[in-house]
Amino acid sequence: MPLPFLTADRAFEAADDAALPYDDRDRWRRPYRPGPWRVGAAAVMLLLASFVLFAAVVIAATAAPAxxxxxxxxxxxxxxxxxxxxRMGVWVSARGLRHVAFLSTRTAPWGQVSQVRTVQQPVRWLGLPRTVQGQALVMLRRERAAGGVPPLLTTHNADFLARxxxxxxxxxxxxxxxDEYRRG
Known part of the structure; x- marks a missing residue:
């Protein structure tokens, strides 16, 4: 079974000249692999779900179906x-940039994006209230002021902690x- 999210880093490393090593640019894609913290948390949740499913089978066999x-x-x-x-993270396509959070998804067409840049700032550690000094990738929109911009990616989130x-x-x-689609 092909797992396209595992080929994102290899495609980036394999492309020597092209900054965007994808053939189908209209498809939404995450340009990086999910991090080990995110995958580990999802695996634990799925393991817990398997125990709960087993409990549902036992309850269905011995108790009320409700x-x-x-x-x-x-x-x-x-x-x-x-x-x-x-699914959480930053997704890109020729149509725009999409930031998928746990409970919300924000999509910005490239025409609304004025700048995407890396800044040094306090960032949340694994999404918890504790902040540490790190780097963040932020997106500035044309119609909004620069203050209070939530980061797209940080060096201390579940995808990039210790990486x-x-x-x-x-x-x-x-x-x-x-850079390619804001100008185009």
């Missing part, structure tokens, strides 16, 4: 949360997409 349905619904919520956790070279590659790739 209670088994409630437990089955809880397992479905765990699975949906794990899949959403894996600064992966953050640099991902930030360079997103900036290359922005």
């Amino acid at each position: 209670s088994a349905g409630a437990v089955l619904g809880a397992a479905a919520v765990f699975i949906a949360c794990a899949l959403r956790l894996l 600064p070279e992966a953050f640099d590659r991902a930030a360079d790739s997103v900036e290359a997409w922005a």
Whole structure:
């Protein structure tokens, strides 16, 4: 089974001249791999969902089907949360830039993007309230002021914690997409 999210880094490294090594630029894609913290959290959630599904089968065999349905619904919520956790991140295409968070998705067409740049600033560690000094990739829109811009990627989020070279590659790739399509 092909796993396209695993080929993002290899495609970036394989392209010597082209900053954007993709043939189909109209398709939404994440220009980096999900990090080990994100994949590990999703795996734990799926493991928990498997136990809950097993509990639903046991409850269905021994108790009322309504209670088994409630437990089955809880397992479905765990699975949906794990899949959403894996989907989080920055996605790019020829149409624009998309920032997928756990509960929301924001899409900005390239015409609304004035600048995508890496800045040094305090960033949240793994999305928790604790902040540390790090780098963040931010997007500035044409119609908004520069203050209070939420970062797209940070060096301390679940994708890039303890992987600064992966953050640099991902930030360079997103900036290359922005440079090409903002001018075009």
